[in-house]
Amino acid sequence: MAVIERFATDRELPPTEQLPPGPRLPALIQSILFLTHNPWIAPRWQRRYGDVFTITVAPAGRAVVLNRPEHIREVFAGAADTFHAGEGNAILGPIMGEHSVLLIDEEAHRVARKRIMAAFRGESISGWAPIVEQLAAERVAEWPVREPFAVHPRLNDISLEVILRIVFGVSDEARLAEMRPLLQRLIRIGPVIFVGWVYPQLQRVGPWRRFNELKARVDDLLYAEIADRRGVADLGERTDVLSKLLIAAPEQTDAELRDHLITLLLAGHETTASTLAWTLHDLARRPQLLARVRRAAEEDDDEYLEATVKEAMRLRPVIRNVARALAKPTRVAGYDLPAGVVLLPSIVLAHRREDSFADAAQFRPERFLDGSPPPATWIPFGGGLRRCLGASLAMVEAVAVLKAVLRAVDLAPVGRSERPKTRNITTVPARGARLVSLPR
Known part of the structure; x- marks a missing residue:
């Protein structure tokens, strides 16, 4: 690590015309550091180069990292025909599909987003909370008792x-029994798979060939489910998202529906489970706070539980950056940037700013009890026209699971606080957030 740190901090890239300064490391090294050691390297580059700096990262190429709220607001408020999130997320295309709402821009995005939003109306979401709480309670009852275990995989099962x-x-x-293990494997793809998407010649060998075979099996099951759902007599009475998507726009192709489902899976599964894992990991190491949050669970104080989850998302952001590719030259953060540059508002850096969050290193849910934080300071779901469509479901799920866990068991930590590691595009506890569960 000392060698990596020396390379990461001791060499500079002279300012390229129209771009902020940044590290001079080879693109491959910058990519590895930024994609796999982001919570460690991003603050070091910020200290070295300032609040706006340029990196070179595959497959985006030149990317400008931002973290000041006023700069992030410029990005989130930017015109849809200039700030392309779809292009910025292009690395996810091989798994999410060309119709994914994360990978399309402008009018196509507007249409797809409107359709998906119809499935996430308030009355649907409020009805999902009891279902999630029951599912969570059933799974928590199966957890090991009085012996260390990794809670993250268990939360993945719930999610x-x-x-x-x-x-x-x-x-x-x-079909559920067949889907579960395949989807778990699909979700656990690592950064090495991304390399195969950048270099297509790898697709026929090793882990990339096995990934393609896995993806094909998952797609077969999803297409079978979509075909069956189109033929059910009670479609209008169902409350699940797929059924609501079919009602909102029955003309959607099976491929479009498949891409929406995979996007919601990948965007909503690992992120929520990892957020909950970090939440329980940190609460177990703060007995007084744990007691306060447990009281909230027992009293159905959803406001405090939600504040706790939001604070965990601030301290331990599972997604590290937002991405926008510039389709046109434009001025951002005081720089006249050319088309093709990718803007990366850093969630990691934005959430650590002392001028946004006093005593930013401290876990204090009370920050979120007195109204929303200032715009563009707390951005785990992105922002603007591209704010995460599943944000409301994620919060409902997180609160319901937290409530079910803390009503059922006490928690004790195992060993020292865990370091973060990268899994696909998320940051997770390196050892799975090991805890001891004690019956209440």
């Missing part, structure tokens, strides 16, 4: 079940 039941709406037990 996957929420996706299967509430988003996919799968009820056939045989």
